[in-house]
Amino acid sequence: MYSQKVLEHFRNPRNMGEIKDADGIGTVGNPVCGDMMTIYIKVKEGRIEDIKFKTFGCGAAVATSSMITELAKGKTLEEAMKITRKDVAEALEGLPPVKMHCSNLAADALKAAIEDYRKKSGEVKL
Ligand code: FES
Numbered sequence: 001m002y003s004q005k006v007l008e009h010f011r012n013p014r015n016m017g018e019i020k021d022a023d024g025i026g027t028v029g030n031p032v033c034g035d036m037m038t039i040y041i042k043v044k045e046g047r048i049e050d051i052k053f054k055t056f057g058c059g060a061a062v063a064t065s066s067m068i069t070e071l072a073k074g075k076t077l078e079e080a081m082k083i084t085r086k087d088v089a090e091a092l093e094g095l096p097p098v099k100m101h102c103s104n105l106a107a108d109a110l111k112a113a114i115e116d117y118r119k120k121s122g123e124v125k126l
Pocket of ligand 1: 030033034035057058059060061099101102105
């Protein structure tokens, strides 16, 4: 079923929690199952300095959130925008096919948080 990597991230999620004075916040719901995820980012000089997540979802959602925070931390916003659900699933050494939709949440929430930051900072016009 799950790879060791998924189980390990599920048992010891990295960067779980909330950033109170976040620069960008992205919340998405999964249309397939109704689960929800929020990602918070702190941005400094165009890089993701800090990132945390809150997930109301299944074990695969927890593991993918945990993994995406590790992948995105320290990256520029452009690099972080390019992280796909496939990258997350590969970093976790695969997800069971019925759980692939869960990795959408993490990738979409990260993008939503970056877009939120860009709107707030005036980097892009609404
Ligand atoms: Fe909902 Fe996995 S079953 S995110």
